[in-house]
Amino acid sequence: xxxxxxxLIEDFEGPRNRIVKFIREYFDGAGVSCVVMGLSGGIDSxxxxxxxxxALGPDKVKGLLMPVDAKKDAKNVKDASDLAESLGxxxxxxxxxxxxxxxxxxxxxxxxxxxxxxxxxxxxWYGVANNNNGLVLGTxxxxxxxxxxxxxxxxxxxxxxxxxxxxKVNVWGLARYIGVSDHLVEKIPSAGLWANQTDEGExxxxxxxxxxxxxxxxxxGMEPDAIVSAGYSxxxxxxxxxxxxxxxxxxxxxxxxxx
Numbered sequence: 001x002x003x004x005x006x007x008l009i010e011d012f013e014g015p016r017n018r019i020v021k022f023i024r025e026y027f028d029g030a031g032v033s034c035v036v037m038g039l040s041g042g043i044d045s046x047x048x049x050x051x052x053x054x055a056l057g058p059d060k061v062k063g064l065l066m067p068v069d070a071k072k073d074a075k076n077v078k079d080a081s082d083l084a085e086s087l088g089x090x091x092x093x094x095x096x097x098x099x100x101x102x103x104x105x106x107x108x109x110x111x112x113x114x115x116x117x118x119x120x121x122x123x124x125w126y127g128v129a130n131n132n133n134g135l136v137l138g139t140x141x142x143x144x145x146x147x148x149x150x151x152x153x154x155x156x157x158x159x160x161x162x163x164x165x166x167x168k169v170n171v172w173g174l175a176r177y178i179g180v181s182d183h184l185v186e187k188i189p190s191a192g193l194w195a196n197q198t199d200e201g202e203x204x205x206x207x208x209x210x211x212x213x214x215x216x217x218x219x220x221g222m223e224p225d226a227i228v229s230a231g232y233s234x235x236x237x238x239x240x241x242x243x244x245x246x247x248x249x250x251x252x253x254x255x256x257x258x259x
Contacts, residue, residue, distance in 0.1 A: 001208050004230070007215045009170045012177040016051070019162045023055035026160055027135065036129040037137040038121055038155070039063035039091060040191075041079030044139040046184045047175045048163060052137055053087045054178075061137075063091035064128060066121045070095050079184060092128075096120050114191070118154025125158075135159040143168040146214050147240060148247020149203060155191075156250060167211040203243075205236050213240045 009015060027035065035052055039045050052061045065080045067073035070093060077093065084091040099120050100113070108116060125136045138158030140150055142165055150156040163171060168189075175185050189199040189207070200206050205213075213232055216222045217240075224241065228234045 001206075001212070003169065003208060004212050004216055004220075006220070007167065007169065007211060009173060012170075012174045015166070015170075015174060016178060019051050020055040023052055023137075023160070023162050027056055027060075030135055030159075032133050032135050034060045034062055034129075034132050034134040035137040036062045036064065036125050036132070036134045037139065038125060039065050039080040039084060041065075041076035041083070041184070041187075042189055043171060043175055043180070043184055043187065044141055044163070044189075045080070046083050046180050047171055047178075048137060048139045049083060049087060049089065050175075050178055050180055051162065053089055058088035059090075061087075061089040062128060062132065062134065063089055064121075064124055065091060065093045066096050066124060067093075068095065068097045068100060068117065079187070083181075083184065094124055096124070114197075115151045115154055118151035118191075119157070122151075122154050122157040129159075137162070138164075140164055141166050141168055141171050143207065143211055143214060144199075145251065146218065147203065147210070147243035148250045149199070149243070150250065152250050167215065168207040169211050204239055209233070209236060210240060213237055214244075217241065 035056065037045065037048060037052065039049060049061065049063060063080070063084050065077055067077055070077050081091060081093070096117060100117060103116060128134070129136050136158045138155070138161040140155065140161050141163055144150055145161070145164055166174065172185055190197055191199060203210065209232065213227060213236065216227050216230065217224070222230070224237050227237050
């Protein structure tokens with residue numbers, strides 16, 4: 001679909017430099033020794049790893065590959081490890097399947113179990129970060145943060161979010177610009193939480209339309225009726241805006257009683 005004017009970044013050199021500078025300055029100010037991040041084999045973590053290595057040098061970036069089952073998820077494991085090796089950064093493979101199995105007596109449903117997996121991964125990031133005087137680097141993008149497509153205290157549990165102002169279409173664009181492989185850029189996005197899970201399938205709206213609706217509403221200030229008039233599905237607009245409002249608690253600090 002055709003994107004609205006202004007959504008797609010035309011010159012990626014500026015955003016690249018600002019993200020790299022942000023990582024470097026936060027790292028220096030925190031007085032830590034490394035950054036730790038999840039490597040899924042997807043585009044967000046691939047972009048983030050590449051920019052982190054540019055900012056800090058690959059010797060200060062540690063990746064964790066955390067499939068439920070490495071054999072069943074062999075393609076993503078290979079994509080993630082190939083990227084890490086091409087960048088020269090260190091990485092460890094840690095299967096979370098046995099930890100997930102330890103919770104089986106709780107009889108969690110699919111969504112609750114998926115959120116549990118994300119929180120187990122977060123716990124591992126912080127374990128490694130604590131052990132190495134490190135920070136946890138998040139890979140969340142603007143599209144997914146706005147609609148709450150992340151797990152509270154899971155993949156949302158990080159120290160910094162360097163690409164949080166990039167819509168997904170610009171994640172793809174910046175990744176191509178800095179030389180991330182076409183294979184990774186063109187992969188179907190998936191959190192890998194259950195068989196055949198895809199991000200767009202779970203969200204219910206394709207990323208280009210999702211980004212367009214979010215951009216027109218929150219960057220351009222258009223009302224929903226005006227977005228419909230611009231040619232977008234009213235059903236999808238309502239779906240997207242409902243996800244935004246329903247996930248507001250994920251983007252706010254913990255409420256406290258005033259005494």
